[in-house]
Amino acid sequence: ATCICTEEPRQLLAELQAIEQAMGRVxxxxxxxxxxxxDIIQMGEQAIDDIDLLIPHPGISERLFVVEPMIELLGADHKVPGLDDLGTLRHELKHHSISLCQDIDISGATVA
Incomplete structure (x- = not known):
């Protein structure tokens, strides 16, 4: 999903980890x-390279299941800081395959 976030990256990370814990992640x-x-995949043009936080996510260029939804949201011409545009990344992953298992409508979902 894409969202507008006013949190600093570390605060967002803490909130995501709290959600994971609440959902039973161990x-x-x-x-x-x-x-x-x-995961935080990208936050605008920010680049963070700390031991516990890497933005953009280092696995973007290796994961078609990340690149394809990003293209749907941002377009193939979207440039990821420090990487190529999404269309080029998709081309480089052409030997990978993904399939949609189930399309879930979350348009009416709310966050507590």
Whole structure:
């Protein structure tokens, strides 16, 4: 999803982690299985390279399941800071495949 955020990146990260915890996420091991995973993919033109926070997300260029929705939201010409435009990233991932399992309408959803 895309959203307008007035929070600083670290505050947003803390809020996302709180949501994950509330939904039952338990961090057993790095890159291990989990019931939910909320990431900050990009925050405008910001670039952050800290041990616990990397923006833009370092896996963008490796994950078609991230690039395709970004193209739907932002367009293929959208440039990710430090990377190519999304259309180029999609082309470089042409050997990957994804499929939509279920389309869920969240247009009426509210955040508590």
């Amino acid at each position: 961090k057993v091991r790095h890159w291990g299985e989990r019931c939910i995973d909320l």
